[in-house]
Structures are given as structure tokens and as C-alpha cells.
Amino acid sequence: MSDDPAISDDPTRKRHVGDESPTEAVVNAVAAARDCEPTDLPPLNDTIDPDALDGLFADTITGPAREGGRIVFEYGGCTVTLLGTGDVRVDVND
Numbered sequence: 001m002s003d004d005p006a007i008s009d010d011p012t013r014k015r016h017v018g019d020e021s022p023t024e025a026v027v028n029a030v031a032a033a034r035d036c037e038p039t040d041l042p043p044l045n046d047t048i049d050p051d052a053l054d055g056l057f058a059d060t061i062t063g064p065a066r067e068g069g070r071i072v073f074e075y076g077g078c079t080v081t082l083l084g085t086g087d088v089r090v091d092v093n094d
Contacts, residue, residue, distance in 0.1 A: 017086035022057045023050040025088050030076045033090040041076045048073050057084060 013033050017025040023044055031038040044050050056071065069084040074093070081089040 013090045013092075017057070017088065021054050022082055022086075022088075023053050025086075026053070026075065026080055026082060029088045029090045030078050030080065033078060033092050034076060044075065047075045053082070057082070057086070 013029070020028065027038045027041060027044055030041060034041075053071070056069070070081055072079065072081045074080070077093050079091045079093060081091075083089075
């Protein structure tokens with residue numbers, strides 16, 4: 001995973017995008033952190049534009065995806081941090 005201190009070592013609260021799209025990784029990470037099924041969560045597009053989120057972390061026209069940057073937003077009762085490295089951190093806001 002990441003050496004970034006913003007990424008927790010708790011496996012239920014972190015995830016790496018890997019083969020998933022960023023939007024899939026976010027939904028699956030929040031579901032894991034809240035111990036529920038992804039279908040139990042509200043639609044992600046009520047919070048953030050999934051196409052825009054995927055586009056921010058997609059490969060660029062000149063090469064691989066950007067590795068810098070981060071986006072932080074609230075979703076499903078959690079604060080989600082998605083880093084350009086592909087790491088997702090979820091903090092439950094209970």
C-alpha cells in the first residue's frame with residue numbers, strides 16, 4: 001500500500017484501486033468499512049460524478065495515470081480520500 005500517512009493500515013478502511021475503477025474501489029471500500037453490501041449504499045452519483053472521478057485517475061494521453069493529487073469527499077456516512085497512487089482511505093463518521 002501507500003507510505004502516505006493519510007492511508008490507514010486497517011484493511012477494512014483502505015483499498016488499492018488495482019483492477020477496479022476508482023468508483024468501484026470507493027464503493028467497495030466504503031461498504032467494507034461500514035460492513036454492508038455495496039448495494040446498501042446510496043448511489044455514488046448523488047455525491048460525486050463517477051465519470052469525473054474515474055477520469056481524474058485515468059491514464060493520460062501521454063502515458064500512465066497521474067500519481068500526484070488527492071480528492072476528499074463525504075459518501076455513505078464516511079470521509080473518503082482517494083490518492084493519485086490508487087490508494088483509498090475510508091474514515092467512518094459515526
